[in-house]
Amino acid sequence: MATANPVSNPPKSSTADDTLQRKSRDAGVVSGGHLVAKALKNEGVDTIFTLCGGHIIDIYDGCVDEGIRIIDVRHEQVAAHAADGYARQTGKLGCVVTTAGPGCTNAMTGIATAFRSESPILHIGGQGSLSQHKMGSLQDLPHVDMMSPITKFAASIPSTERVADMVSMAAREAFNGAPGPVYLEIPRDVLDREVDLAKAVIPQPGKYRASTHSIGDPADIERLADLLVNSERPAVLYGQQVWTARGHEEAIALLRGLDVPGYFNGASRGLLPPGDPHHFDRTRSQAFASADLLIIVGTPFDFRMGYGKRISKELKLVQIDMDYRTVGKNRDIDLGLVGHPGAILGAVLKAASGRLKNDKRQLRKQWLKQLTDAEGAATEKLMPLFKSNNTPIHPYRVAWELNEFLRDDTIYIGDGGDVVTISAQAVRPRRPGQWMDPGALGSLGVGTGFALAAGLANPAKEVLCYYGDGSFGMTAFDMETANRFGVPYLAVVGNNSAMNQIRYGQLAKYGEQRGNVGNLLGDVPFGRFAEMLGGHGEEVRDPAQIGPALQRAREAVQKLRRCAVVNVWVDPREYAPGTKNQTMYK
Numbered sequence: 001m002a003t004a005n006p007v008s009n010p011p012k013s014s015t016a017d018d019t020l021q022r023k024s025r026d027a028g029v030v031s032g033g034h035l036v037a038k039a040l041k042n043e044g045v046d047t048i049f050t051l052c053g054g055h056i057i058d059i060y061d062g063c064v065d066e067g068i069r070i071i072d073v074r075h076e077q078v079a080a081h082a083a084d085g086y087a088r089q090t091g092k093l094g095c096v097v098t099t100a101g102p103g104c105t106n107a108m109t110g111i112a113t114a115f116r117s118e119s120p121i122l123h124i125g126g127q128g129s130l131s132q133h134k135m136g137s138l139q140d141l142p143h144v145d146m147m148s149p150i151t152k153f154a155a156s157i158p159s160t161e162r163v164a165d166m167v168s169m170a171a172r173e174a175f176n177g178a179p180g181p182v183y184l185e186i187p188r189d190v191l192d193r194e195v196d197l198a199k200a201v202i203p204q205p206g207k208y209r210a211s212t213h214s215i216g217d218p219a220d221i222e223r224l225a226d227l228l229v230n231s232e233r234p235a236v237l238y239g240q241q242v243w244t245a246r247g248h249e250e251a252i253a254l255l256r257g258l259d260v261p262g263y264f265n266g267a268s269r270g271l272l273p274p275g276d277p278h279h280f281d282r283t284r285s286q287a288f289a290s291a292d293l294l295i296i297v298g299t300p301f302d303f304r305m306g307y308g309k310r311i312s313k314e315l316k317l318v319q320i321d322m323d324y325r326t327v328g329k330n331r332d333i334d335l336g337l338v339g340h341p342g343a344i345l346g347a348v349l350k351a352a353s354g355r356l357k358n359d360k361r362q363l364r365k366q367w368l369k370q371l372t373d374a375e376g377a378a379t380e381k382l383m384p385l386f387k388s389n390n391t392p393i394h395p396y397r398v399a400w401e402l403n404e405f406l407r408d409d410t411i412y413i414g415d416g417g418d419v420v421t422i423s424a425q426a427v428r429p430r431r432p433g434q435w436m437d438p439g440a441l442g443s444l445g446v447g448t449g450f451a452l453a454a455g456l457a458n459p460a461k462e463v464l465c466y467y468g469d470g471s472f473g474m475t476a477f478d479m480e481t482a483n484r485f486g487v488p489y490l491a492v493v494g495n496n497s498a499m500n501q502i503r504y505g506q507l508a509k510y511g512e513q514r515g516n517v518g519n520l521l522g523d524v525p526f527g528r529f530a531e532m533l534g535g536h537g538e539e540v541r542d543p544a545q546i547g548p549a550l551q552r553a554r555e556a557v558q559k560l561r562r563c564a565v566v567n568v569w570v571d572p573r574e575y576a577p578g579t580k581n582q583t584m585y586k
Helices: 016-026 032-042 057-066 076-090 102-117 143-150 160-174 188-192 218-230 240-244 248-258 284-290 303-308 341-352 358-386 395-405 418-423 447-457 469-484 500-515 527-532 543-560 577-581
Strands: 029-031 047-050 069-072 094-098 121-127 153-156 182-187 194-196 234-238 262-264 293-297 316-321 335-338 410-415 462-468 490-495 536-540 564-569
Touching: 029 032, 029 057, 032 057, 032 160, 032 188, 047 057, 047 076, 047 447, 057 069, 057 188, 069 447, 076 094, 076 102, 076 121, 076 447, 076 469, 094 102, 102 121, 102 143, 121 143, 121 160, 121 188, 143 153, 143 182, 153 160, 160 182, 160 188, 160 194, 182 188, 218 293, 218 316, 218 335, 218 341, 234 248, 234 284, 240 248, 240 341, 248 262, 248 341, 284 358, 316 341, 358 395, 395 418, 395 462, 395 490, 395 543, 410 418, 410 447, 418 462, 418 500, 418 577, 447 462, 447 469, 462 469, 469 490, 469 527, 490 543, 500 577, 527 536, 527 564, 536 543, 543 564
Parallel strands: 047 069, 047 094, 094 121, 121 182, 153 182, 234 262, 234 293, 293 316, 316 335, 410 462, 462 490, 490 564, 536 564
Antiparallel strands: 029 194
8 A cells, every 4th residue: 555755744853953943933933935835825736746856845844834735756847747737637726846957947848838738837946045146056047037938927036025925926827818837936045044924925815816707898799699699500619728717517508508519629528428419529620611600719720720721711710718819820710709718608608598599400400410420420430440450459449448448537648649649539538627638739758747646636536548658758657656645547558669650750751761760669568667666567469458458457556556557569550640641740
């Protein structure tokens, strides 16, 4: 049975130093690290992800006093991904704390991932003392300059009295418009210094927040309601922001209330369960070409949307987003609304309710049937790949088996290139919030931090992460962290011994002789990795054994309380359609 980390549950100490510290605090004196913890608690932060360093240890001491859980990992990239994952799963501010220098630089990939995914994270970093400014102190780097391009706000805290105030300032910026990461640097002497608690600026929780549930211009709500009421073939695409803003209930209500087909990407996958009459995914191109009204909610016209070029120019195009800068970017639109996705969709449904005439509703039924029939045909076309008995195993077969294996409470995480692209065509999460992927940055290595965070945020749910073998090798050692904190998960590796998504483009461009340069990996039996950590591991080469192996792994996770790894050897000659067409670069 995994034991709790001693840092999270420290024993009571009766040393002279501890006694002096307690007396100091009782006398109304507080250190910068304890002000950080007080401010974090005010922001609703209950967990920080970190890797220890001398510049930040007073924050740990403060978190212990404030009852904030400390999850210490083996690499700062994992800590940042975990903070991102925790924010995605809880809807609250995620928090990663790193030491100066390499602690900060190691976390940058995770922060950049959150930036492109619009995930609210507070990154607190250490720095050398102000008294050693520009003297070449240990791990000194220009952190604020480095973090500014990949955060919404980045600053250095100049004095201990301002610590809590600036934590709340950064948190407000994290939720300003579309969410995103923010960064605060705290010099060590600022963090360790003790000040009179009465002189410290500590904003009170609940006293300095404005509502984010804006609907924008009410006239635009009426305009969109009119468009929906008069449309014969409407369609809606829900993106990451719908789940991030927790606007999913209003989003679902609009689809059902007005008989509109819904399409989903990013974290919005799972808003509707498989088989729901308003859930569509295989006919997106057809809908985007044939609809007379298309509403894009909470996702940009970026490479995943072909920069908007794949959408018919004949339809009415509406975009709803939390960020003004995103609306109309890369693609002209007919109507743009900026605000909270759930608030806007709820207001639109209210404005349109009772106005949809019977003739229009009948046309909607025909439109839904047309798309439903096309969905069925598209699924049938894929079934030979989903049920392929080829060896090496076809990657589509793995994705199909994973979908068949999922429970209603399984959080599914994809970490890789073709692993994510292919599984998106097969895996259908059963409930909202149960799909996680790298997002627009396309980062590899997110899975371990996401899985750790998902388990901590949802201890009653099952967590399954499907890795490519390249991704698995980047961060897998923090599976030990998941074991240590009692949140083991099931890892599946689609192993083709290559960085295959990139390999395809190289082979197509340079041929066999040079196409394999820099993208081939060794044949690693990753199932043994889980065994090394005290868990269950299997190697699967027969497609008929995927399902049984997954079931044994599930049972082992529950019994051993350790992570399990099912290493599935997949065919390196098979690729996702998007990889073959190189759509990510078009």
